[in-house]
Amino acid sequence: MGIETVSDYDDGFELLKTLDSRIGEYVYQRKINYDPDHCQYFHRRPNKNQEGYCHRCADVCPTFGVGKDDSLMELIFSKIDCIGCGNCVNVCPSGSLQRDGYDKEAIVEIAKLYKNKTPVVMDFDTFETLEEFDFYSCIPLLLPQVNLLNEMYLMTLIQESGSEIIIFTKNPSENLLESIKLVNNIYDCIHNIKPIHITEEIKALSDLCDTLKPNKNLSYTYAQNQREALRDIFAQRLMFLIKNNDYGIVKNTQTSHYGEIIINQNTCTLCMSCVGACNVKSLSSNASNFSLQFNPSSCTTCGYCVDSCPENAISLDLYGISLSPSWFENKTMAQDKMFECIECSKPFATTKSIEKIKSIMLPIFKDDTAKIRSLECCPDCKVKVMFEKNIEAFI
Numbered sequence: 111m112g113i114e115t116v117s118d119y120d121d122g123f124e125l126l127k128t129l130d131s132r133i134g135e136y137v138y139q140r141k142i143n144y145d146p147d148h149c150q151y152f153h154r155r156p157n158k159n160q161e162g163y164c165h166r167c168a169d170v171c172p173t174f175g176v177g178k179d180d181s182l183m184e185l186i187f188s189k190i191d192c193i194g195c196g197n198c199v200n201v202c203p204s205g206s207l208q209r210d211g212y213d214k215e216a217i218v219e220i221a222k223l224y225k226n227k228t229p230v231v232m233d234f235d236t237f238e239t240l241e242e243f244d245f246y247s248c249i250p251l252l253l254p255q256v257n258l259l260n261e262m263y264l265m266t267l268i269q270e271s272g273s274e275i276i277i278f279t280k281n282p283s284e285n286l287l288e289s290i291k292l293v294n295n296i297y298d299c300i301h302n303i304k305p306i307h308i309t310e311e312i313k314a315l316s317d318l319c320d321t322l323k324p325n326k327n328l329s330y331t332y333a334q335n336q337r338e339a340l341r342d343i344f345a346q347r348l349m350f351l352i353k354n355n356d357y358g359i360v361k362n363t364q365t366s367h368y369g370e371i372i373i374n375q376n377t378c379t380l381c382m383s384c385v386g387a388c389n390v391k392s393l394s395s396n397a398s399n400f401s402l403q404f405n406p407s408s409c410t411t412c413g414y415c416v417d418s419c420p421e422n423a424i425s426l427d428l429y430g431i432s433l434s435p436s437w438f439e440n441k442t443m444a445q446d447k448m449f450e451c452i453e454c455s456k457p458f459a460t461t462k463s464i465e466k467i468k469s470i471m472l473p474i475f476k477d478d479t480a481k482i483r484s485l486e487c488c489p490d491c492k493v494k495v496m497f498e499k500n501i502e503a504f505i
């Protein structure tokens with residue numbers, strides 16, 4: 111081939127064809143996997159600021175690896191731009207983003223290999239710099255990036271290994287530091303220990319390796335289900351810690367978003383719009399007692415239900431995590447009696463929803479007795495009542 115010049119080619123087309131044949135094909139590795147099922151952004155209506163209810167991944171991405179299209183409400187991923195920093199995995203409250211090859215199933219399996227050993231968690235690159243270090247009492251646990259670890263992953267590493275853990279890194283992200291703070295605060299409340307140690311110093315690493323020992327009080331194996339949402343797994347691991355005790359509240363750190371919704375029972379009509387809005391099943395309806403149920407431990411505090419409520423009956427309280435058994439249970443947020451059709455006695459709606467409709471429609475229907483009566487009729491009888499009225503008018 112040797113050195114060629116542009117003049118060696120008859121035209122630009124010939125030149126491009128030759129270049130193309132010599133370049134070959136390169137495939138960019140996908141570093142992040144995305145499952146939109148529980149995503150708090152995907153195909154949801156925008157909020158009053160015309161943006162998604164969650165876009166934390168796009169906000170923390172230092173490149174154009176993940177962005178968002180607010181006209182379609184879809185995330186856009188660029189394999190070329192993604193540097194695999196793990197920031198988006200850490201901040202995703204729903205677990206919709208996971209590191210390829212290091213998803214939640216893989217991390218739990220890796221953690222199990224460290225049973226009764228103290229893991230020193232570090233990036234592959236950091237490990238390369240520790241050739242001389244003697245890991246006689248602690249074992250390195252290598253990840254592509256430690257910054258992907260959120261509170262669920264951190265708790266998995268502690269419980270599956272049954273040991274305090276060491277994170278050895280020179281570049282912890284703010285989100286990793288806040289996740290560590292949250293988990294340490296939880297354990298501090300319950301066991302009076304802070305089981306996650308982070309350092310960038312070799313001497314401190316060596317001292318920690320000499321000191322830390324497996325602790326059977328920390329050990330817990332949880333068989334997580336592949337379809338389980340991130341907060342549900344975190345809740346299962348927390349429940350093991352709390353058992354039947356009440357340890358009070360652990361406040362949110364600067365970057366965590368735990369809390370619960372508050373529902374005004376007086377204004378809630380049990381229309382169940384919020385149940386349809388919640389894609390992590392924190393809200394549900396109980397048909398046997400006509401109630402609205404809420405489980406705080408799975409709520410990502412996205413706020414979508416707040417704006418979906420036509421009665422403005424819902425608000426959010428971002429206080430943190432309540433370390434008591436009731437935080438993991440469904441609680442009744444509002445309840446009502448079924449309203450029976452005044453024609454056929456069939457129950458067809460909640461009493462509050464009928465009262466609400468009547469308060470709006472009575473001034474409009476004025477003296478029209480048939481229309482007023484139809485407000486308390488089931489759909490079938492409503493047609494009958496209005497039909498009878500029209501027949502009467504005709505004859």
Ligand code: SF4
Nearest residue numbers: 149150151164167202
């Ligand atoms: S952080 Fe997670 S839930 Fe939020 S928009 Fe990104 S993928 Fe969706």
Ligand code: SF4
Nearest residue numbers: 388409410412413415
């Ligand atoms: S209950 Fe409301 S705030 Fe909580 S996850 Fe569901 S929609 Fe979001």
